[in-house]
Amino acid sequence: MAVEFHLGERLTLRKPHPCGGVEWRVERLGADVGIRCLTCGHYLLTPRRKLERATKSHQPPLSVELSC
Numbered sequence: 001m002a003v004e005f006h007l008g009e010r011l012t013l014r015k016p017h018p019c020g021g022v023e024w025r026v027e028r029l030g031a032d033v034g035i036r037c038l039t040c041g042h043y044l045l046t047p048r049r050k051l052e053r054a055t056k057s058h059q060p061p062l063s064v065e066l067s068c
């Protein structure tokens with residue numbers, strides 16, 4: 001099943017980064033997707049298909065969070 005990625009979206013990956021973080025933010029879209037580790041700030045360019053397999057869950061950007 002294809003996974004759609006969107007700019008600014010936060011991803012939770014199955015495998016933690018060496019820094020211990022599992023949350024990433026999408027910063028570049030294309031055949032390769034650029035993601036940034038939210039824990040250490042590391043930027044990574046990875047093939048879309050590989051990222052699809054590594055993604056456990058993804059959430060829209062924080063801006064759509066409810067405030068009431």
Ligand SMILES: [Zn+2]
Pocket residue numbers: 017018019020021037038039040041042
């Ligand atoms: Zn990291």
